[in-house]
Amino acid sequence: MRLDPTQLAAALNGPPAPVYLLFGDEPLQLGEAADAVRAAARAHGFGERTCLDADANADWSALDHAAASLSLFADRRLVEVRLAGEGVGNEGAKALRRYCDRGADDVLLLIIAPRLDWKTLSSKWAQALDAAGVIVQVRQPQGRRLQDWLRGRLTRAGFQPSDEALALLAERVEGNLLAAAQEIEKLGLLREPGPLSAEALLASVYDSARYDLFDLTNAAVAGDRARVHRVLHGLQAEDMAPPLVLWVLARELRKLAALGYALANRGDTGAVLREYKVPDSRRSATLATARRLSLTTLWELLARCADADLAIKGRSSADPWAVFVEIADGLADAASRPRS
Template structure:
């Protein structure tokens, strides 16, 4: 049978247990949750004992087979869990697993947990035997494009709500670490009101004691106060703020300004565009001044620069992310005429 994605596992478990389960993947949180679901379903079905084996090069597969085939006057339904950290099964293991799957005992359930399997491993006889008598759960990593949707689903499962900007910020902070994302959601659950997670709450949770904050940085840049914006950026860096959070705040504002600039060029009123872009009434004067100061082509350039900073932060291109953020802040503040090094020198010298 085809391998089962984790999101379909609970439905399959609801239809009944199979004799064996193989959970494979390199995403620890999703692997652990899949195993938890299998164990929970097995307990509900009367499997009251669990025998755990960590399989290494010296593992004696005969010990497993002897335990599986031994009978007791007080026999209990038992889960045999094999954790194979290196993902390798030798010839003895190959034969033992085939033997087990030929006639799996009714009172036993086999759970095998491994890292991502190679194509060669999936062609092995032991894998085919497990696939024939049981269920294979293949855990794939969550891609950056999938992460916002995954976070939105987890937030809803926690009984919370969040807007797309907040989810994007949370994704930027936790990309590549789903366990950290789940922990953040649990923490935010204690901080939010009316079950709604706002961007302010997420940004504040980054560093509650920070003397500088990303929203102050954005406002100073929009105001055209380059010197104050640079000072705030230095403060954020010194406080240990994640560069992805700073970039998120700047990029969000640049996208909003770009939408407004495009609308104004097409004859729409500022109030109408600002309202559709989610600009709060108290920020309209600040955003309006920035929209008059920055042209559409300049904002498109800033969006391209923000994309470059994102690649630098992720290690996809060489460079210093904080130097590039400095350039982005200066440009958003209206300083385009000088090169970035000269800009930084002129602003740091008083």
């Protein structure tokens, strides 16, 4: 039986299967899945644990011996096999098939492996494991799956994240779930459980920074080009993550562009202000800024944000920080001049 990592916890609520194969190249989910199987094994009386390291050239008779020998300290035993490569070799394939054919009520087999290709998963030994027990593949979640994973993690930590907060955190930790888990643990230390906005996320994660990300946009919309440069240099010196800098710049430009479009077409500016959660105390100033800026300028700067995104992802040779300077300086320059 093949399960997704999110289905494993529910499957372990009942009696454990005789054998589990966990594999993949995402270390956090792989480690947590293995911990969950070990915990379930202990709860069902598998009190002794034997660990074996194996590869295609290993002496697999150790598995036969571990599965057949009597336990010295417990009635039931967990045998854990850690594969070093993608294959198990002929001897390993035979040993695993023998184990699945024989079965043992007092032994639970846990196999932990790196990434396995389709050919390995189609082998007879993998099919025997699939028929006898459970196979779980862990993958790096991306896009919507990553945001769903983050939402579940934050919810278990007591937070109710907004969609914007999830998108921001996903951009910050994409490809590194260990970093994501650490950021969420840090949030649990810095904030009380409850609703979590993107602004609160930034304030908590980077609370010790000398310069705040919103200092950058505040200086830009105020037309203070000198402060814009100081803040950007300070953020770069403090190793601020480029995706976060891009996020605050793009968000400010999208907000002003949406307001400018609404003003030009007699739309509902109040709805835009509510969508971007602009406080009542700042609404008049934000509208005044939108009136000073041309839509053409804002759209051009948003196009530069797309260039910065490509630079961050290594898909262009540009320096992201140099592009940030152009964007923020362009916004400050436009804000400092009366609209023609």
